[in-house]
Amino acid sequence: xPHRKGLRRKIWTVFILQAAAISFAAVLGVxxxxxxxxxxxxxxxxxxxxxHYWQRLHADPGADVPDTYNMTGYLVAAGxxxxxxxxxxxxxxxxxxxxxxxxxGSLVLVEEDRQGRxxxxxxxxxxxxxxxxxxxxxxxxIVLVVIYVIAWTTYRASKRAVSPVIWxxxxxQRWDPKQPESAILKPENLPTDxxxxxxxxxxxxxxxxxxxxxxxxxxxxFTRDASHELRTPLTVIRVAGDMxxxxxxLSPMSRKALGRIQGAGRDMEALIEAFLILAREGDTGLxxxxxxxxxxxxxxxxxxxxxxxxxxxxxxxxxxGGFRLHAxxxxxxxxxxxxxxxxxxxxxEGRITVTVxxxxxxxxxxxxxMDEAQLARVFEPFFRGGQHNKEGQGIGLSIVQRLSARYxxxxxxxxRPGKGTTATISFPEYQSLD
Numbered sequence: 001x002p003h004r005k006g007l008r009r010k011i012w013t014v015f016i017l018q019a020a021a022i023s024f025a026a027v028l029g030v031x032x033x034x035x036x037x038x039x040x041x042x043x044x045x046x047x048x049x050x051x052h053y054w055q056r057l058h059a060d061p062g063a064d065v066p067d068t069y070n071m072t073g074y075l076v077a078a079g080x081x082x083x084x085x086x087x088x089x090x091x092x093x094x095x096x097x098x099x100x101x102x103x104x105g106s107l108v109l110v111e112e113d114r115q116g117r118x119x120x121x122x123x124x125x126x127x128x129x130x131x132x133x134x135x136x137x138x139x140x141x142i143v144l145v146v147i148y149v150i151a152w153t154t155y156r157a158s159k160r161a162v163s164p165v166i167w168x169x170x171x172x173q174r175w176d177p178k179q180p181e182s183a184i185l186k187p188e189n190l191p192t193d194x195x196x197x198x199x200x201x202x203x204x205x206x207x208x209x210x211x212x213x214x215x216x217x218x219x220x221x222f223t224r225d226a227s228h229e230l231r232t233p234l235t236v237i238r239v240a241g242d243m244x245x246x247x248x249x250l251s252p253m254s255r256k257a258l259g260r261i262q263g264a265g266r267d268m269e270a271l272i273e274a275f276l277i278l279a280r281e282g283d284t285g286l287x288x289x290x291x292x293x294x295x296x297x298x299x300x301x302x303x304x305x306x307x308x309x310x311x312x313x314x315x316x317x318x319x320x321g322g323f324r325l326h327a328x329x330x331x332x333x334x335x336x337x338x339x340x341x342x343x344x345x346x347x348x349e350g351r352i353t354v355t356v357x358x359x360x361x362x363x364x365x366x367x368x369x370m371d372e373a374q375l376a377r378v379f380e381p382f383f384r385g386g387q388h389n390k391e392g393q394g395i396g397l398s399i400v401q402r403l404s405a406r407y408x409x410x411x412x413x414x415x416r417p418g419k420g421t422t423a424t425i426s427f428p429e430y431q432s433l434d
Contacts, residue, residue, distance in 0.1 A: 011158050019151040026143050043096050046071070046109035046121045054113055071123050078116025089120055164198040167191060172205060182209030219279065230272050237265045263307060267341065274334045274399045278406075291329040292433070294322045294356050297336055301354055304340040312349045315340075320357035322433040327407060335403050335411075338396035339363040339423045350420070358432050364422040370415040378413060 049066055053073065056063040065073035076082040088103045089110070097108045107123040171184050183189065185206035194202055241262045244250065250258065294317075301317045308315060325332065336354075343352045343365035350366030370378065377383045379401040397413075400423075404411040408428060415421035 011162065012155065015151050015155045015158075019147055022147050023144055026140055026147070042107050042123055043109070046096070046107070046123060049073075050109060050111045050119055050121055053119065054111075065119070066121065071121060073122070074120040076118045076120070085120055086122075089122065092120075094118075160193070164191065164194040165201075168194070168198060168202055168205070175209070180209040180212055182206050182213060185209065222279065231269070234265055234269050234272070238262070238269075241265065259309060266303070266306070270334065270337050270341070271395075271399075273330065274338070274403070277328075277331060277334060278399065278402055288327055289329050290324055290326050290431070291332075292322060292324055293332065293361060293427075293430075294319055296329055296332050297354055297356055297361060300333055300336045300340055303337065304344055304352070307341060307344040308352075311344075311347075313344070313347050313352060314350075315344075315352040315354075317354045317356070320355065322356065323358050323427070324431040324433060325427060326429075326431070331403055331407060335400050335409070335425060336361060336363070338400050339425075342396050343367060343421070343423075347420070359428075359430050360424055360426045362422055362424040364420065366420040369417045369419050369421055371417050375413060375415050 049071065053063070053066055057075075065075045067073060074082055074085045076085060088099060089097070089108050092108060092110050094110050094112050097110065099106050099108060109121040109123075110118065111121075112118045168185075175181060182205075185202050187203070190199070190202055241258060244258055245255070245262070298317055301315060304315055340352070340354070340363060343363055347365040347367035352363065352365045355362045355364070379397050381395050381398040383398075400411055403409075404425065410426045410428075412424045412426070413421060414424075
């Protein structure tokens with residue numbers, strides 16, 4: 001599981017970096033201690049030894065120069081020479097010196113008294129290295145071993161501590177968003193190491209998943225019942241309206257009212273269809289078909305002609321190359337139908353032209369149009385530009401925009417006050433018929 005590997009890898013990486021940082025700090029510390037040992041402690045010791053020797057020489061002119069296992073001394077009389085002084089240190093000036101490795105790497109202190117006598121004190125490099133190892137490298141090795149053991153033990157303990165969280169993440173990752181399996185997170189099904197905050201989290205996720213299951217079930221029941229129950233009365237209204245329209249004895253006023261009833265019924269049917277599509281989360285429940293866009297558009301244009309009865313408005317469909325889509329045809333019908341109804345409601349005279357060309361469908365009208373302020377709010381629910389006494393609920397374009405976002409079909413509107421509006425639906429993926 002990616003979550004499991006990710007969390008454990010992060011913990012392991014943190015402990016490795018921590019151990020490496022501590023090890024680096026320890027090495028620097030030992031290196032610094034070695035430098036202090038060489039250049040401070042040994043230098044101080046040689047200076048104290050030289051001071052002690054000058055005191056002894058002042059009291060006893062025949063006092064021997066220091067000569068021990070770790071240190072060798074040489075005394076050169078004023079203006080004289082001592083052939084025993086090694087050639088590497090013979091020319092060194094007064095002061096403390098560290099010879100290069102090629103010259104033995106020893107530490108040398110050169111001092112001269114008031115009478116011009118020069119004292120050479122040489123501390124052997126072998127002893128310096130030995131002291132650096134026993135007082136530096138050996139403790140460093142022990143410290144590093146302790147650090148690694150503690151880091152490994154802490155990692156194992158941390159791994160055991162986060163194991164319940166990893167298990168919980170793996171269970172949640174396998175959930176189907178439409179039907180989460182919350183039963184696995186019941187208290188009796190949890191592993192024994194799930195406790196404390198992890199237990200609280202598991203219980204909260206169980207309650208949350210149970211609520212999601214309830215919501216999903218209610219959504220399915222609603223869409224199933226609504227698709228049946230809402231269409232049934234509309235079908236009755238439509239059939240009854242068609243029967244009444246066939247009556248030649250109907251008065252002009254009654255026929256006008258009947259036309260409004262039939263138009264409202266068609267609007268309500270399209271609105272219910274759009275709501276049922278949008279009510280489903282992710283899946284619309286409609287099958288994906290390979291369909292000719294021109295056929296769907298032509299059908300919606302014929303439906304829109306009924307909305308223009310009595311208006312001096314011409315509606316036409318222009319084809320500049322057809323194309324096919326692989327998607328639910330009903331979704332495109334709802335989008336084009338809403339754009340056409342919007343154009344019919346806001347166009348009192350002139351024409352409405354629906355143009356189909358490869359990759360896009362546009363609906364252009366010569367209606368009242370919109371200014372920039374209205375155009376910026378046109379996709380807001382219940383916003384109605386222009387004349388507010390026009391028919392419609394003010395949610396048609398909002399539905400179009402939501403469906404375009406759902407299917408990845410961008411919608412673009414261009415409009416000028418008094419000149420009309422053009423709505424264009426683009427289809428990034430399509431199959432050309434030409």
